[in-house]
Amino acid sequence: MIYNEFKKMVTISKEEISEQILENHRDSIKVKKEKKVIENLIKIIDATLDICSKKSFQAMSIRDLSAASGLSRGALYSYFTSKEELLILILSQGRQIANQVLTEQIAKGSDPAEKLRLAIKSHIYLSEAMQTWFYFTYIEARNLPREEQKRAIASELYTEKLFIDIIEDGITAGIFREGNVILAASVIKAMLQDWYMKRWKYKSRKVSVDEYADYVIHVAESIL
Amino acid sequence: MIYNEFKKMVTISKEEISEQILENHRDSIKVKKEKKVIENLIKIIDATLDICSKKSFQAMSIRDLSAASGLSRGALYSYFTSKEELLILILSQGRQIANQVLTEQIAKGSDPAEKLRLAIKSHIYLSEAMQTWFYFTYIEARNLPREEQKRAIASELYTEKLFIDIIEDGITAGIFREGNVILAASVIKAMLQDWYMKRWKYKSRKVSVDEYADYVIHVAESIL
DNA sequence: GTCTATACATAGATAGAC
DNA sequence: GTCTATCTATGTATAGAC
Structure with a gap:
């Protein structure tokens, strides 16, 4: 890809x-x-x-x-x-695009290890292509009216759930080591978020999208 | 501790x-x-x-x-x-406290492996004790006047430098594996930030400060 | 459909009484 | 030192002309 x-x-x-x-x-x-x-x-x-x-x-x-x-x-x-x-309007439009693209991409993987790589890579690519939107959503989340705030949280947890499911499948299949699944998914998500939140930093250090994605995959595979 | x-x-x-x-x-x-x-x-x-x-x-x-x-x-x-x-006023006060406490704590470690653990643990403890301030700083960083924004960035990079130095020392000493030091420090920092930015999530999942700190240490040691 | 003009509300900051 | 009253600026939203 x-x-x-x-x-x-x-x-x-x-x-x-x-x-x-x-x-x-x-x-x-x-x-x-x-x-x-x-x-x-x-x-x-x-x-x-x-x-x-x-x-x-x-x-x-x-x-x-x-x-x-x-x-x-x-x-x-x-x-x-x-x-x-x-x-x-902006939030709901972006959310729909992001969820749709991400789900589509993950479905392409045939086993948990590949799904994990795909999920990480497509999330980072997605946040690269829609950087301003991701940044915007993260920052503005707490300034939303109640109803919309709930949707933002639900969306956040949904993404994390994608990772949790992949990891659990991997453990069941004997591909990943046993361990704290929720924390594993959380820290992976934290790394993904850093890419769009700290873009100025990675840009100034000349870290490319692909390099970053590969590194996150490397970390994820190290702990799983 | x-x-x-x-x-x-x-x-x-x-x-x-x-x-x-x-x-x-x-x-x-x-x-x-x-x-x-x-x-x-x-x-x-x-x-x-x-x-x-x-x-x-x-x-x-x-x-x-x-x-x-x-x-x-x-x-x-x-x-x-x-x-x-x-x-x-608020930003500069918090920054001084944070830098002072963090530097003090790291100095207590005698070798890179211990320093790394201390740095992670004290950063997470610090952000727990000053949660509202850390959250505030992260969120408000971009709304600052130029001069103050530079200070915020410098502070961010300073913290990261602490980690970079520890990791480099560890590699030199043969305790840590060779690898991309900057990316390693970046992802560790990303995990630390997640603690104070997503506190609602960890709270609802009943993840304690210590549990989280231990997990981050575990991840760091896995990649190093 | 888009513009200009304007009503109306809210917020930052200050003056002067207590 | 702290309060009340008030000035001024800025921002959202609408009405009505074009």
């Missing part, structure tokens, strides 16, 4: 899922021409993620977003009813 | 360092009675960290802080000249 292939796949999913999102938010979006909506939604989401890689969502004003997206403040409110709804 | 001893030590450092901080910010603090200042500064800092475990520093209003600390808005401005200065 090569990173470029992976990135293409993510881009395709993005388009598909944009339409689903549009359906779910039909009430709030006042603009009727579908093409226009998707075009502008992408502008808006990209601009938001871009701004929020530098400051928090809270600190981003609608004025900021207007300037960065090229739409007027008034026009922006044709695409969402409140700033908070924009936040929810 | 027991966690309770450790916690006591941190509390003592807190008092000592409060005085240093007071010196550094003498100009901004209008209140003259030293005792009063320390008393209220602690109230203010604790209240801030408490509020900011639920929302961002930005989202915390001076009105919120006034309510939580028991001081009026006007009185608060006798202890700092701007909200941003309060932020800097």
Whole structure:
């Protein structure tokens, strides 16, 4: 699996899922021409993620977003009813893409050892392709309304569960050593998160995506 | 080393360092009675960290802080000249305590293997004793003014350097295997951070500080 | 569909009384 | 030292013109 292939796949999913999102938010979006909506939604989401890689969502004003997206403040409110709804829109879209791609990839593996490698590699590739979104989600998680916060936590635990299941299967199959499965999955997840949260560090140290992924796989295999 | 001893030590450092901080910010603090200042500064800092475990520093209003600390808005401005200065005050105080305690602890180890264990254990204990502060620093790092952001990064890299040095010494001494030292230190750091960033998760899964610390040591020793 | 103008709310900071 | 009252800036959201 090569990173470029992976990135293409993510881009395709993005388009598909944009339409689903549009359906779910039909009430709030006042603009009727579908093409226009998707075009502008992408502008808006990209601009938001871009701004929020530098400051928090809270600190981003609608004025900021207007300037960065090229739409007027008034026009922006044709695409969402409140700033908070924009936040929810972004989160749910990203979550859907991420879960879909990740699950697809893992299914390609035939045994636990291969599934583990695939899960690690595709998670890191995914967070590379959608870095701003992953960063955004991690940082903004606690600023969400209750309901949305629960979804974020559920999503976090779901990803971790993918790893727990793989590890348990591996132990049953006699491929992995016995040990604390939950802690093993937790530390693997911690390593995965470090890639998108500390990208500035790895960039300055010239660590590539592949190098990092291989190292995490190496660590995981050492403890399992 | 027991966690309770450790916690006591941190509390003592807190008092000592409060005085240093007071010196550094003498100009901004209008209140003259030293005792009063320390008393209220602690109230203010604790209240801030408490509020900011639920929302961002930005989202915390001076009105919120006034309510939580028991001081009026006007009185608060006798202890700092701007909200941003309060932020800097908290960060620099915490950083000093953390660096001091950590360095002290590591120095107690006699060989690289022991130093590594001590470094891991004391970092996790430290982040347990000062959890709100560690969380706060991680989350707020990017919302800082340039100068302060540089200090945060320097501090992050300093901690990592502690690990890099220990690992390198260990390799030279033939205790640890050859390998990518920077990546090894990075993933250890990632695991340490997970403890204070995902405390809700470990709490709900009933993972204790000691159990987690032992596991991280286990992982580190597996790869080294 | 998008813009400009503006209403309305909230937050940071200060002045001056106590 | 601390409080109350208040100024000013900034930000969200809407109305109505184009």
